[in-house]
Each structure stands twice: as C-alpha cells, then as structure tokens.
Amino acid sequence: MNSLQNQNTQPLIKMKIFNNWDVVAKGWYIVCPSKEIINKAKSFNICGQRIVIFRGEDNKVRALDAYCPHLGTDLAIGKVDGNLIRCFFHHWAFDGEGKCQDIPCQSNIPQKADLQAYATDEKYGFIWVYPDVKAPEIVEFDELKNQFVTTSDKAFERNCHHHICMMNGIDAQHLQTVHKLNIKMNLSLQSNKSGNMIDFTLSGEFPQTTFREKIARRILGNNYGYTMRYADGCIGLLTIMKKVRFIPPLRMIYAYTPLEGRTKIQPIYITKKRAGILGWFISRFLLLLTKLAYYFLRGEDGMIYDNIRYNPNAILNIDEPLVKYMNYVNQLQPSIWSRNFRF
Numbered sequence: 001m002n003s004l005q006n007q008n009t010q011p012l013i014k015m016k017i018f019n020n021w022d023v024v025a026k027g028w029y030i031v032c033p034s035k036e037i038i039n040k041a042k043s044f045n046i047c048g049q050r051i052v053i054f055r056g057e058d059n060k061v062r063a064l065d066a067y068c069p070h071l072g073t074d075l076a077i078g079k080v081d082g083n084l085i086r087c088f089f090h091h092w093a094f095d096g097e098g099k100c101q102d103i104p105c106q107s108n109i110p111q112k113a114d115l116q117a118y119a120t121d122e123k124y125g126f127i128w129v130y131p132d133v134k135a136p137e138i139v140e141f142d143e144l145k146n147q148f149v150t151t152s153d154k155a156f157e158r159n160c161h162h163h164i165c166m167m168n169g170i171d172a173q174h175l176q177t178v179h180k181l182n183i184k185m186n187l188s189l190q191s192n193k194s195g196n197m198i199d200f201t202l203s204g205e206f207p208q209t210t211f212r213e214k215i216a217r218r219i220l221g222n223n224y225g226y227t228m229r230y231a232d233g234c235i236g237l238l239t240i241m242k243k244v245r246f247i248p249p250l251r252m253i254y255a256y257t258p259l260e261g262r263t264k265i266q267p268i269y270i271t272k273k274r275a276g277i278l279g280w281f282i283s284r285f286l287l288l289l290t291k292l293a294y295y296f297l298r299g300e301d302g303m304i305y306d307n308i309r310y311n312p313n314a315i316l317n318i319d320e321p322l323v324k325y326m327n328y329v330n331q332l333q334p335s336i337w338s339r340n341f342r343f
Helices: 162-170 172-177 211-220 276-305 317-330
Strands: 029-033 041-046 049-055 061-065 079-081 084-086 100-102 117-123 126-130 148-152 156-158 186-191 197-205 223-231 235-242 250-258 263-272
Touching: 029 041, 029 049, 029 250, 049 126, 084 100, 148 276, 162 197, 162 223, 162 235, 162 250, 162 263, 162 276, 162 317, 172 317, 186 317, 197 317, 250 276, 263 276
Parallel strands: none
Antiparallel strands: 029 126, 041 049, 049 061, 061 117, 079 084, 117 126, 148 263, 156 263, 186 197, 197 223, 223 235, 235 250, 250 263
16 A cells, blocks of 8 residues: 555554565565476566576576676576576676676676676475575475475465565454454464574464354364464465364465565465375365365455555554564565665
8 A cells, every 4th residue: 555645644654674665684585486497597576676597407596687787688588508598689608606607709707797696496396586695495394394295376466565464374363353263362482593483373272152163163173273484574384273183284385575565475385295196185185175275264364455554553462473573574684685775
C-alpha cells in the first residue's frame, strides 16, 4: 500500500530493516527451477538487481552482475563457453568469480573489467543466489537430514513487503479471527548463534466449542502444534500437524523475493523420502495433503496482505510473537543490494 498515505494522522513507522524497502538483508533468494538453466544463460531481476545465471560444462551454476563492464550489454544474450560466459557484443569472457579471462584481440585486461560474483546453490528443486561471494548453507528441516522429496506450486505475488507476509505464520490471533480456528497457543522460541535463524513453536489443546473443533479433537487427539522456522528474513519453513494422531508432520517452504512495492512468494511442499513403491505413494499423498492445507488458508490471508499498510502503533500482549519477529529482522545484516549501501 502507498507509504505516503495518511501521514498527518497515521505517520508511518520506519524501522532499520523490517518492512524497509531500501534494505535487502543477506540471505538466500530463490531464482528459478533448476531445470530452467541447462546449457544456457538467463538473467533475472532479483531484489532490485539484474543478475545473470549460467551453468558451466562442469554442471555448476554461477551468478554475476548481469551487465558487461565494457559497454553494459546483458550477458544473458551471450553464450556459455566452457565454464565462462561470453558477452554477445564484443565477446569478453568472465568466469564464475567475475574475473574477466579473455578479451579478443587484446592481451591486456583492464582492472575495471571484473564483475561482482555471488554464491549460488541448488536445493528443493530450485536455484538460489546469495548477495555475497561466500554464504552459509541454505536452511533445512533438521529432522529430514536431506532425505526428502519435494514438489512446488505456482509462485504468486502480494502487495506488501515480504516481512509482512512472513508474519502470517506466527500471528496466533488471526487463526481465531480470520480462519475461525479457536486454538489457544503457547509460544516458545529459539534462535541460532549467528542470529540469522529463529524458530517459533506454538502449541495448545484443541477446544470443544464448535462441531468442527470436536471432530478435529476426536480424529487428531487433544493436542496440536506447529513450528515456523525463519531464515535471513526471506525463507520460512513451516511444520504443521505436530503432536497429532494418524497424520505425520506436514512441511512447506515459503521463499520470498522482494519486488518493486510487492513480494513474490514461491511455495514448496516437502516430505520425508520413503523407500519402496508404498513409500512413494505415501510421500505423494502427504505432499498433496500439505498443498490442500495450504490452500485452505491462502485465500483468506490474501485479502489481508493485498490490502495492508503495516504500521504497528497499538501492539497488544498477544502480539508478542510479532514483536519478537520484528526485533529478529532488525538485527540481520544488510547486503550490498541495499540502496545507499556503503562498504
């Protein structure tokens, strides 16, 4: 929503990083499905930057600033040459570290011929890029230990900052007001040593005030819980159906990419890899169940986050998870993709 509206009566609170369009925190940002980059280069708009992605003959994916330092041609219209990318205009060639390795008909390479390079990784069926040369590992579900299968959904957009979208999973109050899930939640949280990751665990007991609640309690048991793991303020790992009967935990990933005044969200459903034909069918069934659970909540949430000008002026005690999340985001590290960044 327009940040200039209602300034005289509702002046907008601007925070250090949280909900601040001028700052892009260091973190893993999703680019495209891995299968999209095969024997070619392609450039993308990522967090306000133009980044070229290419896969070398060694099958490794690389990411550079997209514009050739010579005269500014987008390198994506060039070609992959071994493990280099060669500009279409004058055929300058760059390696994955951004070093210019070849200028045709000239042995002297100027100092300003190099490009900014970025760390990349492939996980959950997608290519990811990090706004620095070195990066930590992409966040994962501890209990899966890389033994998982995934399926992805169609990406969609919301008309607000991705930090606002991400708070949906820990806003226990809206489960009652929006989704009519009358569950009282107890909060516990834990952050890692580096401060870039935080786990919110909410648990409670199914009430018995409505017919739907009584049915849920009879089928799933008395207790319910879910965990939302946030990494770098741009990836959310949600685990639902914890501590219930019959159904194993259902897991989904939300990868957020800030655009100009809006957010792109890529849902990824994930489950434990199981052996055998029966295991294959069980895993696919659980992926489908996860998707259905997601679609149950998505439409109602969309009405909120497409019509919000977030401004926390009247925080309540029940909003404690939201305050914890805002504080967590505000201590993240800005990246070189931030506006007016200074080394």
